[in-house]
Amino acid sequence: MSSQLLIQTIANAIAASGMLALIAVGLTLAFGVMQMANLAHGHFFMMGAYTVYALYALGGWPFWWAVAAAVAVGAVIGLIVERGIFRPLQGDVVSGFIATAGLMFVFEVLVGELWGWGLSRPIPSPYMRAVRFMGAAVAFQRVLVIPFAVVSIGGLMFFMRRFRLGRALRAVAQDPEAAALQGININRMTALAMAIAGAYAGLAGGLMSTIYAITPSLGGHIILPALIVVVVGGMGSIGGATLAAVIFGFVMTFVTTLVDGVTAVMVSVTVMAVVLAIRPQGLMGRVIA
Amino acid sequence: MLLEVKDITAHYFKVAAVRNISIGVNDGEIVTLIGSNGAGKTTTLRAISGLKHPSSGEIHFQGQRIDRLPPYKINALGIAMVPEGRRVFPQMTVLENLFMGAFLRMDKNAIQKDLEETVFRHFPRLKERTKQAAGTLSGGEQQMLAMGRALMSAPKLILLDEPSLGLSPIMCGQIAKIIRDIHAEGRTVILVEQNARLALVLAQQAYVIETGQIVLSGPADQLRENEEVKRAYLGG
Amino acid sequence: MSSHSMKKYKIGGLAPLILVLSGLCLVPFFLRAYLVEVAMMYFIYIILAQSYRLIVTVHDWQLYHIVLYGVGAYTSGMLAKNLGVPVFVAIPLGGAMAGLVGMAITLPLLRTKGWGFYIATYGLAELIRLTWLKFRNPFGGSTGIIDIPWPPVIAGIDFSDRIPYYFFSLGVMLLVMLMLYRIEKSRIGDSFKAISMDPELAASTGINIPRHRLMACSIGGFFAGVAGGLLVHRLGAVDPKLFNITTTLYLLIWVVVGGTNTFWGPIIGVSVMHTLFELSRPLIEIRPMFFGLSMVLVLIFLPGGLEGLISKAITRLQKRDRVAPVET
Numbered sequence: 001m002s003s004q005l006l007i008q009t010i011a012n013a014i015a016a017s018g019m020l021a022l023i024a025v026g027l028t029l030a031f032g033v034m035q036m037a038n039l040a041h042g043h044f045f046m047m048g049a050y051t052v053y054a055l056y057a058l059g060g061w062p063f064w065w066a067v068a069a070a071v072a073v074g075a076v077i078g079l080i081v082e083r084g085i086f087r088p089l090q091g092d093v094v095s096g097f098i099a100t101a102g103l104m105f106v107f108e109v110l111v112g113e114l115w116g117w118g119l120s121r122p123i124p125s126p127y128m129r130a131v132r133f134m135g136a137a138v139a140f141q142r143v144l145v146i147p148f149a150v151v152s153i154g155g156l157m158f159f160m161r162r163f164r165l166g167r168a169l170r171a172v173a174q175d176p177e178a179a180a181l182q183g184i185n186i187n188r189m190t191a192l193a194m195a196i197a198g199a200y201a202g203l204a205g206g207l208m209s210t211i212y213a214i215t216p217s218l219g220g221h222i223i224l225p226a227l228i229v230v231v232v233g234g235m236g237s238i239g240g241a242t243l244a245a246v247i248f249g250f251v252m253t254f255v256t257t258l259v260d261g262v263t264a265v266m267v268s269v270t271v272m273a274v275v276l277a278i279r280p281q282g283l284m285g286r287v288i289a
Numbered sequence: 290m291l292l293e294v295k296d297i298t299a300h301y302f303k304v305a306a307v308r309n310i311s312i313g314v315n316d317g318e319i320v321t322l323i324g325s326n327g328a329g330k331t332t333t334l335r336a337i338s339g340l341k342h343p344s345s346g347e348i349h350f351q352g353q354r355i356d357r358l359p360p361y362k363i364n365a366l367g368i369a370m371v372p373e374g375r376r377v378f379p380q381m382t383v384l385e386n387l388f389m390g391a392f393l394r395m396d397k398n399a400i401q402k403d404l405e406e407t408v409f410r411h412f413p414r415l416k417e418r419t420k421q422a423a424g425t426l427s428g429g430e431q432q433m434l435a436m437g438r439a440l441m442s443a444p445k446l447i448l449l450d451e452p453s454l455g456l457s458p459i460m461c462g463q464i465a466k467i468i469r470d471i472h473a474e475g476r477t478v479i480l481v482e483q484n485a486r487l488a489l490v491l492a493q494q495a496y497v498i499e500t501g502q503i504v505l506s507g508p509a510d511q512l513r514e515n516e517e518v519k520r521a522y523l524g525g
Numbered sequence: 526m527s528s529h530s531m532k533k534y535k536i537g538g539l540a541p542l543i544l545v546l547s548g549l550c551l552v553p554f555f556l557r558a559y560l561v562e563v564a565m566m567y568f569i570y571i572i573l574a575q576s577y578r579l580i581v582t583v584h585d586w587q588l589y590h591i592v593l594y595g596v597g598a599y600t601s602g603m604l605a606k607n608l609g610v611p612v613f614v615a616i617p618l619g620g621a622m623a624g625l626v627g628m629a630i631t632l633p634l635l636r637t638k639g640w641g642f643y644i645a646t647y648g649l650a651e652l653i654r655l656t657w658l659k660f661r662n663p664f665g666g667s668t669g670i671i672d673i674p675w676p677p678v679i680a681g682i683d684f685s686d687r688i689p690y691y692f693f694s695l696g697v698m699l700l701v702m703l704m705l706y707r708i709e710k711s712r713i714g715d716s717f718k719a720i721s722m723d724p725e726l727a728a729s730t731g732i733n734i735p736r737h738r739l740m741a742c743s744i745g746g747f748f749a750g751v752a753g754g755l756l757v758h759r760l761g762a763v764d765p766k767l768f769n770i771t772t773t774l775y776l777l778i779w780v781v782v783g784g785t786n787t788f789w790g791p792i793i794g795v796s797v798m799h800t801l802f803e804l805s806r807p808l809i810e811i812r813p814m815f816f817g818l819s820m821v822l823v824l825i826f827l828p829g830g831l832e833g834l835i836s837k838a839i840t841r842l843q844k845r846d847r848v849a850p851v852e853t
């Protein structure tokens with residue numbers, strides 16, 4: 001590997017880590033608060049990407065407005081899923097999980113019918129410049145996700161520690177009944193968690209839409225890495241998900257560059273199995289007795 | 290009357306856990322509910338706090354019907370519960386746990402005042418451990434924290450579910466003293482206990498519950514002298 | 526239920542069974558060729574759904590069943606093609622391989638719970654599927670394997686013909702159902718049921734839960750592999766796309782819409798949903814949405830599935846028949 005390629009790959013790996021972290025953090029937050037694993041979470045990401053495609057590439061909106069819209073779309077879809085599926089199922093976590101599997105089909109068809117089934121036309125990047133670093137050129141658009149990931153995830157962690165509502169989210173995750181006894185409206189907290197989860201996935205999708213060729217099945221492809229990150233991090237742990245996102249961002253990017261994408265998934269899955277065989281609760285998960 | 294439980298029945302699936310329970314609580318009283326394991330004490334408290342909706346009957350608090358309200362609205366009316374097994378938030382610090390108790394209160398100064406002058410006065414132990422994760426406290430300290438958390442909502446009525454369970458005799462004595470202090474401040478308490486001896490000393494009114502039904506009730510000092518109570522709950 | 530109504534229920538249950546069976550025996554002689562092929566798929570899917578239900582009873586809604594179906598298909602196909610193993614021997618060997626793989630996936634991850642388990646095992650299964658995709662030799666990569674041998678001629682009957690293969694797969698399906706039925710009624714089945722109702726209680730009565738989970742996953746995996754063998758020797762070809770998450774979603778749909786409480790649920794689920802699937806071919810693009818939505822709606826509004834609905838209707842009818850007991 002030449003030093004240019006190495007630097008480029010490292011930059012790509014950091015960007016991939018940022019993207020994975022943005023997706024996984026919301027997934028793990030929603031899991032922590034509701035004990036519901038949302039299989040359609042990758043589709044939130046995909047819908048974020050299509051929002052930018054529709055508004056910016058087709059509709060001529062300014063790029064940042066389109067990204068903001070993707071965040072809003074993600075949040076609204078999160079709220080709809082919470083209201084329409086998780087809440088009526090009333091804590092029946094297995095049904096919730098399977099229902100979100102059904103949702104994958106619904107979202108995919110919706111997007112496919114609206115914007116076409118095949119690969120969408122590539123979205124022109126609003127920033128053609130490249131960042132030059134030690135003789136290597138890294139596309140600006142590709143690393144754009146990094147500051148966003150750092151700020152959003154740092155902000156979320158701060159919110160969870162310091163803010164009244166953030167603490168309430170943690171309380172609900174640790175003991176919903178005891179939280180209800182403190183005057184916390186559990187339904188509002190699960191709605192908040194799903195809105196955050198959707199918004200973060202929408203943001204990731206919006207930012208990455210100009211790099212990936214987007215298709216309606218994008219959600220189905222991204223969900224496996226996202227789930228791997230969440231279980232390896234420890235389900236419900238935001239710090240764990242972030243750490244695991246960095247690990248797998250690097251593993252996937254380096255293996256993809258050196259070998260190919262299929263092998264990258266295979267290696268990731270193997271790493272996951274080894275970690276979980278040794279530590280079933282994940283890197284930073286707690287043991288639920 | 291501050292709280293009136295009228296003829297409630299509550300089911301788990303198809304089985305009635307409590308049947309036709311009626312309880313009256315006057316302002317400023319300690320009322321105790323004693324009975325053996327599985328009698329239905331916890332279910333009764335859960336019905337009052339909104340965690341378990343009764344299938345029939347009514348519950349009134351300060352004249353308002355509350356048996357259809359969700360727990361967070363009942364908390365807002367001034368009822369706080371210290372659940373069986375303490376149920377502190379294990380990964381939050383002692384201080385964070387205490388602030389969760391004040392979740393619905395907005396007046397920062399009043400919260401701070403209650404923290405310093407009520408909670409830390411009753412439980413000086415907690416003040417030394419504000420930054421410690423609640424899950425790492427001892428059982429007795431967790432009980433103190435759970436009670437402190439309940440006090441942080443400035444409740445009119447406190448429901449205590451087996452506060453002495455699993456504690457050393459010394460710790461039991463401390464908790465009993467604190468219950469008395471809390472009562473002396475003018476708060477109303479419903480105390481659920483298997484430790485009938487302790488409960489009947491603390492309370493003014495007592496109810497005996499067996500297999501989901503009230504079998505005996507009256508002033509606590511009278512029940513203490515009752516032959517059946519003596520035989521069944523006070524060990525002879 | 527009194528012994529009297531029990532008997533009535535059994536007779537009521539046996540007559541339609543015989544009717545259905547004789548119908549199934551006559552059907553291939555009257556149907557168009559294409560529809561006979563479709564009918565065989567019902568048999569394969571019923572084996573899949575039925576064996577999945579066994580695993581669901583111990584709470585393992587795992588997402589790797591379809592990959593085990595693929596393991597059966599690849600194993601049986603490759604044994605027959607590359608090693609010349611007779612097809613009727615290769616199919617059970619494929620099942621055995623799937624059972625072993627099921628065990629191998631489950632064993633290291635048994636200590637993970639709930640989602641951790643579903644997701645981790647799904648990941649490992651995906652690893653297997655990607656192996657087929659990645660290694661052109663011997664798995665043929667994304668185009669898969671073609672020219673898989675047809676079943677042989679035995680006693681003058683050519684099993685590569687449509688109608689004999691129809692009866693062969695019908696027979697296998699009935700055999701599998703019988704075996705699963707026997708398992709359900711056996712002591713192991715009782716333990717499975719105890720686990721499904723209350724895992725903690727089951728553990729406290731001395732049932733070894735990890736061992737039973739492992740058993741359910743490997744027994745279920747064996748039958749999924751058999752289904753794969755049936756498929757591959759009819760299609761004559763196999764590729765990794767057949768076993769991706771989409772097929773898994775359809776499996777979930779059959780089982781959820783049908784219901785998992787009784788033995789009949791998955792049969793009803795496959796019968797109804799796969800019929801709708803075939804009928805909705807003209808709507809091929811939006812079909813998945815309809816199916817996904819129907820599963821979501823069943824989960825929310827009809828938790829017992831169609832089977833629950835039907836058995837409720839039957840009890841209501843029976844109640845109406847019965848003389849009201851005298852109140853004392």
Ligand SMILES: Nc1ncnc2c1ncn2[C@@H]1O[C@H](COP(=O)(O)OP(=O)(O)O)[C@@H](O)[C@H]1O
Binds near residue numbers: 325
């Ligand atoms: N979550 C539950 N599910 C089913 N049954 C329950 C549940 N909680 C309590 N019960 C049953 O209800 C009855 C009363 O229990 P509980 O109110 O906890 O009694 P106590 O607090 O007096 O020990 C018991 O028979 C118990 O088994």
Ligand SMILES: [Mg+2]
Binds near residue numbers: 327331332
């Ligand atoms: Mg109790």
